[in-house]
Amino acid sequence: MFILTNGGENIANSKIYISYTSISTFRTCKRKFKFKYIDRVSAAPVKSPFLSLGVSVHNTLAEFNMLPKEWQTADSLMQLLKRHWVSDGYKNSKIEENFLKRAQNMLLNYCSERRDMGNIILCEEFLKQDINKNLILLGKIDKLYLNENGILEVLDYKAGYTALSKEEFENNIQLPIYALLTKYRFNKLPKVISYYYLVPNQKISIELTKTILENGIYNLKKVINEILSEKDFPYNSSNNCKNSCEYYNLCEAFNVKAN
């Protein structure tokens, strides 16, 4: 399915994971992409309240979804949140308490009127597939299930506040990654892909038509070819680097060598 013809010298001896996260990194800062996905420089991940909140909520929902349906209650959800709560990255206990409240509220809101009922196939699982000897397609699927209408649906939980427009959603590189990984694993394409925004308890769904899929695969191939053709991997520094990039201490943008 992926025939990549140009470039590739830069990763001749590497195996690169092509995922939503790695593509986002490439688009944000090519130097960071090189540190992380080509040179594989190990560095302690940056901790932040928002990351911890996201991990806590996702892990809670993963276990919750796997419970027998009669056990899927608000009480069990709160207990699971306690068990999966990640305390990293909070400056003090007051801030952590606020984030915990935020997580509790969004999950209780979700549980009061769920929009993801159906028969579960998998939850919070990494799927991967070799594309060629250098490239591996990788994605974490929050939930794959047969929805109440018996339709195969991939669902992605969102704990943040920013929602995509319909057009942004249709063109999001996550769509072809989810579709292809589901097809490789189950020999079946999902019919619907959804983003479930937990804060407002809203689910936005897109029917995976032939046009949307072909457009997505075209965009995916395009970005893969950009990665393979990139030679310099320039840095793209910003005021956020210090607090958001684990390679800050190694990056030439902030470490000018004296003559």
Ligand code: SF4
């Ligand atoms: S510190 Fe900033 S510029 Fe340097 S690699 Fe990280 S994100 Fe890129």
